[in-house]
Amino acid sequence: MSELRSDMIVNRWVIISPRRGARPHDYKNDERAKMQPGPCAFCPNHEHETGPETFAIREDGKLRGPCWRVRVVANKYPAVATDVESSDGLCVYSNGVFEGCKLPGFGSHEVVVETPDHYKTFTQLPMAQIEDVFKAYQARVTCLSQDKRFKFVQVFKNHGNAAGASMSHSHSQIIALPVVTKSMEEAVAGTKSYFERTHRCVLCDIIHQDLVTCRDRLVAESPFCIAVCPYAPCFPHETWILPRTHNSNFATVPADQINGAAKMLKTLLLKMEKAFHLPPYNFMLHTALLDDCHVPYYHWYIRIVPHLITVAGFELGSGCYINPVSPEDSAQLLSNTNVDDY
Amino acid sequence: MSELRSDMIVNRWVIISPRRGARPHDYKNDERAKMQPGPCAFCPNHEHETGPETFAIREDGKLRGPCWRVRVVANKYPAVATDVESSDGLCVYSNGVFEGCKLPGFGSHEVVVETPDHYKTFTQLPMAQIEDVFKAYQARVTCLSQDKRFKFVQVFKNHGNAAGASMSHSHSQIIALPVVTKSMEEAVAGTKSYFERTHRCVLCDIIHQDLVTCRDRLVAESPFCIAVCPYAPCFPHETWILPRTHNSNFATVPADQINGAAKMLKTLLLKMEKAFHLPPYNFMLHTALLDDCHVPYYHWYIRIVPHLITVAGFELGSGCYINPVSPEDSAQLLSNTNVDDY
Numbered sequence: 001m002s003e004l005r006s007d008m009i010v011n012r013w014v015i016i017s018p019r020r021g022a023r024p025h026d027y028k029n030d031e032r033a034k035m036q037p038g039p040c041a042f043c044p045n046h047e048h049e050t051g052p053e054t055f056a057i058r059e060d061g062k063l064r065g066p067c068w069r070v071r072v073v074a075n076k077y078p079a080v081a082t083d084v085e086s087s088d089g090l091c092v093y094s095n096g097v098f099e100g101c102k103l104p105g106f107g108s109h110e111v112v113v114e115t116p117d118h119y120k121t122f123t124q125l126p127m128a129q130i131e132d133v134f135k136a137y138q139a140r141v142t143c144l145s146q147d148k149r150f151k152f153v154q155v156f157k158n159h160g161n162a163a164g165a166s167m168s169h170s171h172s173q174i175i176a177l178p179v180v181t182k183s184m185e186e187a188v189a190g191t192k193s194y195f196e197r198t199h200r201c202v203l204c205d206i207i208h209q210d211l212v213t214c215r216d217r218l219v220a221e222s223p224f225c226i227a228v229c230p231y232a233p234c235f236p237h238e239t240w241i242l243p244r245t246h247n248s249n250f251a252t253v254p255a256d257q258i259n260g261a262a263k264m265l266k267t268l269l270l271k272m273e274k275a276f277h278l279p280p281y282n283f284m285l286h287t288a289l290l291d292d293c294h295v296p297y298y299h300w301y302i303r304i305v306p307h308l309i310t311v312a313g314f315e316l317g318s319g320c321y322i323n324p325v326s327p328e329d330s331a332q333l334l335s336n337t338n339v340d341d342y
Numbered sequence: 343m344s345e346l347r348s349d350m351i352v353n354r355w356v357i358i359s360p361r362r363g364a365r366p367h368d369y370k371n372d373e374r375a376k377m378q379p380g381p382c383a384f385c386p387n388h389e390h391e392t393g394p395e396t397f398a399i400r401e402d403g404k405l406r407g408p409c410w411r412v413r414v415v416a417n418k419y420p421a422v423a424t425d426v427e428s429s430d431g432l433c434v435y436s437n438g439v440f441e442g443c444k445l446p447g448f449g450s451h452e453v454v455v456e457t458p459d460h461y462k463t464f465t466q467l468p469m470a471q472i473e474d475v476f477k478a479y480q481a482r483v484t485c486l487s488q489d490k491r492f493k494f495v496q497v498f499k500n501h502g503n504a505a506g507a508s509m510s511h512s513h514s515q516i517i518a519l520p521v522v523t524k525s526m527e528e529a530v531a532g533t534k535s536y537f538e539r540t541h542r543c544v545l546c547d548i549i550h551q552d553l554v555t556c557r558d559r560l561v562a563e564s565p566f567c568i569a570v571c572p573y574a575p576c577f578p579h580e581t582w583i584l585p586r587t588h589n590s591n592f593a594t595v596p597a598d599q600i601n602g603a604a605k606m607l608k609t610l611l612l613k614m615e616k617a618f619h620l621p622p623y624n625f626m627l628h629t630a631l632l633d634d635c636h637v638p639y640y641h642w643y644i645r646i647v648p649h650l651i652t653v654a655g656f657e658l659g660s661g662c663y664i665n666p667v668s669p670e671d672s673a674q675l676l677s678n679t680n681v682d683d684y
Contacts, residue, residue: 002422002447004521008440012524017421017447079359079656079664080344097544097551098350098573105344105359156655164654175656179346182354183661202439209439231440284659305658312506313498314421314517316647317626319525322421 003326005232009190009202010183014232015322018329034161035168038118041076042111042169044068051076054110055139057132070132071113072140072174079175080107108144108176112136112155118169122159123269125170127262133172134262135255137285140174142251145290150176152184152289155250160280163307180289188289188298195297203299206231207242216328219335220267224260227268229327229334236309236325237276239268239334241302248298250287265302270339272306280307345668347574351532351544352525356574357664360671376503377510380460383418384453384511386410393418396452397481399474412474413455414482414516421517422449450486450518454478454497460511464501465611467512469604475514476604477597479627482516484593487632492518494526494631497592502622505649522631530631530640537639545641548573549584558670561677562609566602569610571669571676578651578667579618581610581676583644590640592629607644612681614648622649 002017041049044066051074059067084104114133115125122130137155144153157172158164165171180188194202210218210228219227225243241264247253265283272279282305288298315321344359383391386408393416401409426446456475457467464472479497486495499514500506507513522530536544552560552570561569567585583606589595607625614621624647630640657663 001426002420004422004445004447004449004519005440006443006521008443010524011527013519013521015421015447015449078344079357080346084343096555097547098347101348101350101573103346105346105357107346107357152660154656154660156659158654162652164652173656175660177346177355177660177662179348179355181660181662182352183659185353186661205439213438231443282655282658284655286659303659310504310506311653312500313624313626314496314515316624317496317498317525317628317645318494318517318519318523319528320519320523 007230007232008194010186011190012232012234013320014234015320016232016326017322017324018326035119038169040118040167040169042071042113042167042171043118044116047071049076050074050111050113051078054143055136057135066116068116069129070115070136072136073111073113075109075111075173078107078109080105080109080177082106082108103179106149106178108147108150108174110140110174112140112172112174114170114172120170122157122170123266123273125266127259127266130262130266131259134258137172137174138251138253138258141287144174144176145249145251147176149178150290151180152177153287154181155285155287157283158280159282160307163280163282165280176290184289187286188292191297191299201246201297201299203242203301204246207244217331219271219331220264222260222264224257225264227264229331231327233323233327233330234321235305236323237272237306237330237334238327239272239304239330241265241268241304243300246296246299248288248295248300249293250285250300252294253300261302265304267339268304268334270342271334271337272304274339274342275333275337276306276308281305282307349572349574350536352528353532354574354576355662356576357662358574358668359664359666360668377461380511382460382509382511384413384455384509384513385460386458389413391418392416392453392455393420396485397478399477408458410458411471412457412478414478415453415455417451417453417515420449420451422447422451422519424448424450445521448491448520450489450492450516452482452516454482454514454516456512456514462512464499464512465608465615467608469601469608472604472608473601476600479514479516480593480595480600483629486516486518487591487593489518491520492632493522494519495629496523497627497629499625500622501624502649505622505624507622518632526631529628530634533639533641543588543639543641545584545643546588549586559673561613561673562606564602564606566599567606569606571673573669575665575669575672576663577647578665579614579648579672579676580669581614581646581672583607583610583646585642588638588641590630590637590642591635592627592642594636595642603644607646609681610646610676612684613676613679614646616681616684617675617679618648618650623647624649 053073055072056068057070084106153176155174217229284303287300397414398410399412426448495518497516559571626645629642
């Protein structure tokens with residue numbers, strides 16, 4: 001039987017409809033990521049083909065040269081750019097009924113090249129390399145936080161064409177904006193409202209619920225974090241990594257906690273690769289608004305979404321997602337997927 | 343130069359970033375809809391393979407038999423169903439921190455088979471047939487409105503695998519729910535708030551703006567409606583059909599106005615087919631909450647989204663969409679796409 005479930009943070013109904021998994025399809029899925037041959041602009045000795053470097057980790061401690069392990073550069077085809085008028089002051093255009101609805105495309109858009117090796121996927125990287133990627137994330141989020149023009153930052157990875165990756169060389173991206181985005185506005189309002197009602201952080205409560213009260217949605221646990229399928233997920237096999245220690249601000253999280261989350265991320269992605277045959281996926285790192293250094297209601301976390309179904313007319317129209325897999329079934333499948341020898 | 347634009351109805355920022363259209367892709371798009379051979383469960387003489395019929399238009403006026411032009415049936419693999427306990431009363435489950443966040447999967451999920459011909463696409467149907475499809479939409483929305491357990495109804499079409507269609511025989515769907523979905527909640531709040539500020543309907547104002555003040559986003563006009571690219575669209579070439587006459591409730595719109603919108607829909611879909619080489623697409627029919635028969639702030643309309651890009655990690659994380667085509671460029675392209683002889 002299907003269920004309607006409400007995400008208590010953003011107050012959004014989803015439909016959990018396991019029966020629909022059995023419906024006939026007269027199409028075949030051929031969405032798997034296809035690696036394109038290198039070298040590309042993200043490869044060593046092609047550094048001049050990217051935007052300027054903003055951060056790098058190099059083998060020999062040098063500041064320049066091709067011996068880098070991780071490299072952060074300005075996106076050469078940015079969605080937003082820092083070289084335009086910022087949104088400070090009075091540069092809001094007037095436009096009739098849409099007055100006040102337009103700002104210049106000011107913002108930061110960077111690419112994190114996760115490895116010099118064109119052919120290695122994120123999950124093929126050794127843990128030390130993935131830890132370096134997270135070190136780069138933290139360095140850049142810290143730096144962007146110091147620019148008072150930015151209110152919001154999103155670290156995210158698109159893996160595979162169907163998940164939005166236009167380059168197959170393993171990379172992630174960081175976008176900072178001078179405005180508060182829709183989902184962030186909702187998350188702040190929802191977590192704040194829960195805190196005002198209960199004097200507790202909602203993710204701290206969910207961690208307790210999923211570890212102690214009912215472990216049906218628990219996928220994995222480690223000393224630093226737990227991985228759960230959320231109660232009202234929009235997407236099948238959507239999984240969250242929740243750090244055990246409350247911290248709203250990713251920029252200030254100690255290295256051992258970040259490395260713990262990074263290890264859990266690799267484990268979960270390997271489980272998804274094994275269970276769903278190398279699916280395209282996205283992961284998103286969520287941290288508090290840049291003005292809110294340390295708030296008791298927001299809790300940093302990582303969200304992983306394998307791309308297994310299509311967002312269609314009902315979702316586009318209603319904002320209500322139909323998910324053919326319950327989070328409890330998903331957690332059982334993923335926790336039973338052994339990747340020790342994978 | 344890119345821009346940040348805010349959708350004034352739901353207060354959502356989008357990034358209009360035309361420069362990104364030029365970025366390199368090392369993947370190829372092979373998402374075009376592929377027609378599967380018939381017959382299928384939606385074909386004549388296979389009526390027993392669908393769920394029960396709830397409405398049909400037949401050539402000979404008969405109530406039964408294979409001579410139908412349009413047929414509405416219960417979805418055999420429904421996301422929600424009417425044969426479960428309804429959400430009235432006290433059937434909300436308790437579940438610790440998620441208390442009150444779960445309802446049984448009560449609702450209505452129907453399929454509108456738009457033609458008996460397995461091989462005809464929506465845009466290949468003659469106007470009289472498309473008018474019959476809209477007659478079916480209105481009959482079913484009217485009927486579902488009379489069931490006081492439903493609060494929300496969504497009519498939508500998925501065309502092509504990449505737009506979520508699992509069957510290639512031309513069809514659309516109708517889902518009614520006992521809850522108010524996220525986007526509907528936002529649309530009601532946004533349009534109501536605009537009305538309280540201005541004493542006017544925001545879509546009536548947008549029609550005036552796009553017809554009189556600045557015609558840069560106008561795609562087409564007819565005596566009954568206009569087609570515009572919205573000011574802050576989430577998706578490239580997203581287009582809205584706005585009826586000139588204010589009416590919040592699709593169930594009560596006169597036939598000539600509905601047929602005018604249906605004709606505009608066919609014209610726009612033909613333009614998109616010609617301009618974008620038969621893309622997958624969704625269209626969604628938006629009508630007021632079922633409790634709100636006639637409200638001055640909500641305006642029924644049709645939204646068309648061709649599937650040309652992928653929703654990726656940034657959009658999933660932030661709720662902010664990066665759109666590589668400005669609505670002004672899109673309107674120019676679509677209005678210049680001549681389909682008179684198409």
